[in-house]
Amino acid sequence: MDHISSGVGLRAVVKAAFNEATKAALLGEIGVDVNVTECSNQIMGDYQCNSAMSIFSELKRQGSTRFASPRSLAETIIQELPDSNGLFEEASVAGPGFINVSFSTSILASRVQMLIQDSDGKASFAQSAKNALPKRAVVDYSSPNIAKEMHVGHLRSTIIGETICRALESLGVDVVRLNHVGDWGTQFGMLLTHLEDNATFGGYEIKDLQAFYKESKLRFDKDEEFKERSQLAVVKLQSGDPAMTRMWKEICEISRKEFEDIYRMLGISLIERGESYYNDIIPIVLNDLVDKNIAVENDGALCIFGSEDDPPLICRKSDGGFNYASTDLAAIWQRVTKLNAQWVIYVTDVGQGKHFEAVFDAAEKAGWLTLDDQEKQSVRVDHVGFGLVLDENGKRFRTRSGDTVPLKALLHEAQTRCLKTLQARGTNLAADDIEEAARIMGMAAIKYSDLQNNRLTNYTFSYDRMLDMKGNTAVYLLYTHARVSSILSRSEDKDLKKFDVDENTLENEKERALAIAILKLPDALDSLVQELLPSRLCDYAYNLCVSFNEFYSCCKVIGSDDETTRLILCQGTAISLRRALHILGIEPLYKL
Numbered sequence: 001m002d003h004i005s006s007g008v009g010l011r012a013v014v015k016a017a018f019n020e021a022t023k024a025a026l027l028g029e030i031g032v033d034v035n036v037t038e039c040s041n042q043i044m045g046d047y048q049c050n051s052a053m054s055i056f057s058e059l060k061r062q063g064s065t066r067f068a069s070p071r072s073l074a075e076t077i078i079q080e081l082p083d084s085n086g087l088f089e090e091a092s093v094a095g096p097g098f099i100n101v102s103f104s105t106s107i108l109a110s111r112v113q114m115l116i117q118d119s120d121g122k123a124s125f126a127q128s129a130k131n132a133l134p135k136r137a138v139v140d141y142s143s144p145n146i147a148k149e150m151h152v153g154h155l156r157s158t159i160i161g162e163t164i165c166r167a168l169e170s171l172g173v174d175v176v177r178l179n180h181v182g183d184w185g186t187q188f189g190m191l192l193t194h195l196e197d198n199a200t201f202g203g204y205e206i207k208d209l210q211a212f213y214k215e216s217k218l219r220f221d222k223d224e225e226f227k228e229r230s231q232l233a234v235v236k237l238q239s240g241d242p243a244m245t246r247m248w249k250e251i252c253e254i255s256r257k258e259f260e261d262i263y264r265m266l267g268i269s270l271i272e273r274g275e276s277y278y279n280d281i282i283p284i285v286l287n288d289l290v291d292k293n294i295a296v297e298n299d300g301a302l303c304i305f306g307s308e309d310d311p312p313l314i315c316r317k318s319d320g321g322f323n324y325a326s327t328d329l330a331a332i333w334q335r336v337t338k339l340n341a342q343w344v345i346y347v348t349d350v351g352q353g354k355h356f357e358a359v360f361d362a363a364e365k366a367g368w369l370t371l372d373d374q375e376k377q378s379v380r381v382d383h384v385g386f387g388l389v390l391d392e393n394g395k396r397f398r399t400r401s402g403d404t405v406p407l408k409a410l411l412h413e414a415q416t417r418c419l420k421t422l423q424a425r426g427t428n429l430a431a432d433d434i435e436e437a438a439r440i441m442g443m444a445a446i447k448y449s450d451l452q453n454n455r456l457t458n459y460t461f462s463y464d465r466m467l468d469m470k471g472n473t474a475v476y477l478l479y480t481h482a483r484v485s486s487i488l489s490r491s492e493d494k495d496l497k498k499f500d501v502d503e504n505t506l507e508n509e510k511e512r513a514l515a516i517a518i519l520k521l522p523d524a525l526d527s528l529v530q531e532l533l534p535s536r537l538c539d540y541a542y543n544l545c546v547s548f549n550e551f552y553s554c555c556k557v558i559g560s561d562d563e564t565t566r567l568i569l570c571q572g573t574a575i576s577l578r579r580a581l582h583i584l585g586i587e588p589l590y591k592l
Contacts, residue, residue, distance in 0.1 A: 008522060009519070009521070009523030009524075009526060010103070010516065010519050010520055010523060011036055011037075011523040012522065012523060013087070014046075014047040014101060015036040017081055017087060018034045018036060018051075018077065018081070019034055020080075020082060021077045021078070021080035021081045021082070022034055022055070025079075025080045029059065029062075029064060029066075030058055032051065032055055035051050036049050042513075044094060045092070045102040046101060046102050046103050046516060047100075048098055048099065048100050049077075049099040049101075050098050050099075052073045053070040053097050055073060056069070056073050056097070069096070069097070071093055071097045075093055078093065078099060081101075086106060086107060087104065089104040105505055105507075105512060105515075106505065108516060108519065109568075111515075111519050112515050112568060113568065115518070115519070116568060116571050133171055133173050133343075133529070134173065134341075134342030134343045135174060136173065136174040136176065136339070136340055136343070137168050137173050137175050137176070137343040137345060138175075138176045138178055138341040138343070138344045138345070139161055139165050139168075139345045139347065140161075140178045140179075140331075141160070141161020141162070141164075141165075141178075141270075141345075141346075142154060142179045142268075142270060142347075143180045143182070143348065144179075145181070145183075145185070145187075146182060146188075146251060146252050146255040146256075147188075147209055147210075147251055148210075148213060149210055149406045149408075150262055150406070150407040151406060151407055152397055152461070153349060153389070155389075155446070155450065156349075156386045156450055157347045157349075158263075158268060159266070159446075159450050159451060160347050160384065160451065160534055161177075161345075162177075163451060163528075163583060164345060164347070164528075164529075166582065166584075166585065167525055167528050167534075167537070168529060170525060170583055171525065171529060173343075176271065176339060177270045178271055178273045179271065179272045179273065180273055180274070180275070181259075181272055181273070181275070182274070182275055183248075183274035183275055184238075184274060184276040184279065184327070188233070188251075189230035189232075189234035190216040190220040190226070190227075190233075191216050192237065192247050192251075193230045193233045194215060194216040194226075195247050195251070196233070196247065206250075209254050238279065252274070256272070261408065262411070265408075265443065266411075266447075266585070273331070278327050278331055281330040281333070281334055282322050282327065282329075286302060286316060286329070288333075288366060289304065289315070289329070289362065292366055294362060295315055295362075300318035300319075301314050301317055302315050303315070304358065304362045306358055306361055310354070315362075324355070325359065328355075329359060329362060332344060332360075332363050332381070336368050336369065336379050342371065342377075343380040343381075344379065344381045345384055345532070346381075346382070347384045348383070348385065348386075349385060349386055349388075350385035350386060351385075352385070353385050356383040357383070360381045360383075363381070369381065382532060384455065385455070385456060386455040387456055387458040388458040389450075389458070389460075389461050390461065392460055411442065414442035414445055414446050414463065414466075415438050415439050415441075416438075418439075418441040418442040418467065419435060419438035421467060422434050422441075429591060429592070433591070437589055437591075440478070440589055441467075441478060443586070443587070444477075444478060444586040444587070445466040445474045445475060446466070447586060448466070448473060448477070449461070449465070449473070451538050451584055452535055452538040452539075452542075454533065454535050472542045476542070476545060477541055477545055477581065478589045479589075479592055480577070481577055481589060481590070482590060482592040483548075483549075483552070484548065484573050485591070486591070487552075487557055487558065487567070487570050488570055488571060488574060491563075491567050496564070496567055496568050505565055506565070508554070508555055508562075510547075510550055510551040510555055511551060511562075511565070511566065511569060513547050513550070514547045514548055514569050514573065515569060517543055517547035517548075518572040518573055518576045519576075520543075521580060524537050524540035525583070528583075534584065541580040544573065544576060544577055544580070548573045551566075
């Protein structure tokens with residue numbers, strides 16, 4: 001077993017060692033997969049295996065009397081731990097059978113060295129996770145509606161979805177980013193009718209799409225004749241009427257340009273797959289569900305019934321019209337059968353959880369989620385839900401007038417505040433460089449303040465909090481990166497890829513703690529992907545920066561007797577931090 005591969009996380013290394021040792025200790029009596037966690041108290045060690053108690057209980061249940069207690073089993077496991085590579089400096093049993101281990105400093109130093117030698121960190125850090133992941137994933141995120149401004153809710157979906165995409169890509173997964181744009185709903189009837197009425201006077205041009213939408217909605221709510229004509233316009237559009245199709249494309253293009261401005265600011269590129277894309281597929285998919293007796297008619301509507309407690313999934317309305325369920329069923333069918341997705345991920349608010357459960361259940365019953373291979377593997381499907389963005393009064397984040405906050409205005413405000421902060425603090429950067437730094441910092445602050453929270457919970461939006469230099473913020477991470485980069489720039493003539501590991505390496509406890517923090521990135525990535533929680537990577541990045549700053553405050557780097565070793569730790573910090581920032585969608589700053 002390769003204990004020091006740079007692509008395997010520390011937790012994975014410990015788990016592999018304990019699985020091997022436990023298997024040897026049990027002589028094949030039962031199969032096990034041990035549980036390994038970080039030690040809550042660093043005095044006890046680096047990692048802990050707490051599986052001896054549960055294994056002993058299972059052995060006792062089966063009648064085995066070879067071990068007198070969980071502790072005796074734990075002691076036997078320790079004796080079987082592999083030591084050919086000097087992996088652990090210490091292993092001990094605590095309490096009824098908790099096994100604590102500490103890595104040897106030479107192993108930690110070697111792994112940091114390998115990290116630097118590994119193409120400057122460009123190779124995958126989590127090779128151990130690759131075999132367990134699918135080859136291709138489709139991620140559905142962002143999903144704004146045509147003719148409506150993107151708001152803070154779309155921000156959450158966009159940022160969370162992009163981070164998941166980048167994490168999967170870092171582990172070798174082929175990711176298809178899809179933007180499921182709302183471009184085919186009933187609201188287009190009122191937009192098209194309003195545009196048709198204005199265009200009859202000749203030379204009419206939509207100059208403000210948001211104002212145009214509000215005008216249309218006002219007429220739709222108050223004018224019954226206009227409402228009836230709007231409903232007919234939808235039928236014409238869905239039937240392929242040339243005039244309606246031409247106006248529909250015009251509205252979509254105006255809206256698309258506004259979306260692209262925001263995506264450009266966020267550094268994100270998606271493939272647009274509007275609801276209209278699936279219109280011709282829907283009849284095929286619904287017929288398949290009817291043929292398999294999964295969808296049945298009920299009061300004129302086509303429904304899919306699940307449990308008695310849940311309402312049916314209506315996939316075709318009683319008037320023959322299609323709806324969200326129709327489109328989502330067609331989309332999941334197309335993504336699995338045509339895009340060959342082995343994992344489909346939907347990033348929307350938690351309120352849509354039940355809807356997607358019903359869609360996934362229907363897809364499974366129809367057999368769409370069974371891959372056409374010898375092992376008949378299942379396509380993995382996940383709904384990645386997220387909570388609300390609140391203001392500092394605990395209410396939904398809105399403008400003073402009660403409207404949703406336009407996303408573009410929010411992003412510009414973050415940049416403006418960062419620019420004022422940088423100018424007030426004073427810097428040696430040129431004016432253009434200050435503006436660029438403010439842009440990077442503003443986008444980073446917005447993204448990180450969202451991602452650092454457990455996505456399932458609501459979070460409070462606060463410019464002051466997200467721009468704090470001392471808290472768990474993107475600003476703190478960026479300043480730390482700039483500090484590391486400054487140190488490394490003063491030693492560019494040194495070849496840090498070559499150094500000899502000796503017994504005195506990492507003698508200082510802060511050096512050792514930093515080495516461990518650097519090497520936890522693969523485990524953080526693995527947690528992010530398995531749990532689909534970007535906050536796992538934020539925790540890693542913040543803890544790495546805290547470890548570096550504690551190291552830097554007590555360990556002189558340039559000009560010290562241990563300069564080379566400490567520069568290697570700085571380089572390892574820079575590599576791992578840049579990798580984490582990239583996956584979080586944050587550009588690093590090298591000077592501030």
